[in-house]
Amino acid sequence: MNDRQPTATGDDRSTHVYLCTGCPLGCRLEVDAVDDDVVEVRGFSCRKGERYGRQEHLDPRRPLSTTIWIEGAAIRRVPVRTAAPIPRDQLLAAVEALRGLRIAAPVRRGEVAVADLLGTGIDVIVTRDLPAVRRRGQTTAD
Numbered sequence: 001m002n003d004r005q006p007t008a009t010g011d012d013r014s015t016h017v018y019l020c021t022g023c024p025l026g027c028r029l030e031v032d033a034v035d036d037d038v039v040e041v042r043g044f045s046c047r048k049g050e051r052y053g054r055q056e057h058l059d060p061r062r063p064l065s066t067t068i069w070i071e072g073a074a075i076r077r078v079p080v081r082t083a084a085p086i087p088r089d090q091l092l093a094a095v096e097a098l099r100g101l102r103i104a105a106p107v108r109r110g111e112v113a114v115a116d117l118l119g120t121g122i123d124v125i126v127t128r129d130l131p132a133v134r135r136r137g138q139t140t141a142d
């Protein structure tokens with residue numbers, strides 16, 4: 001059967017165009033959908049692109065990288081990123097949730113700064129080691 005034929009209910013197929021971000025080639029993907037079903041993806045040069053087209057149409061996600069406040073370190077903010085892309089429509093809420101967050105040094109790269117961000121099941125992880133620094137007047141016992 002040729003997937004490009006109109007569906008039995010009539011020509012209610014819609015075509016959506018996305019740019020694959022899987023690699024620098026940036027293939028132009030055409031995703032045919034009927035209601036919430038993807039019926040065909042065209043334009044990909046590898047299977048990764050086909051998967052990306054389906055994902056982008058059904059559940060678009062983006063990675064989030066930012067910085068959050070850290071106390072007791074040599075610098076005031078530490079870089080973090082989500083362990084996996086999160087739903088695109090939750091990006092602003094995620095940035096807002098992280099805006100006022102403060103963690104304490106020391107932290108290690110890969111350490112979880114926030115578990116299950118906004119109930120997505122995805123953690124926010126620290127991407128840089130930051131040791132604790134002693135303030136003037138502190139002793140090693142502090």
Ligand code: SF4
Nearest residue numbers: 020022023026027049
């Ligand atoms: S479809 Fe494959 S080759 Fe094309 S941009 Fe996506 S990952 Fe790269």
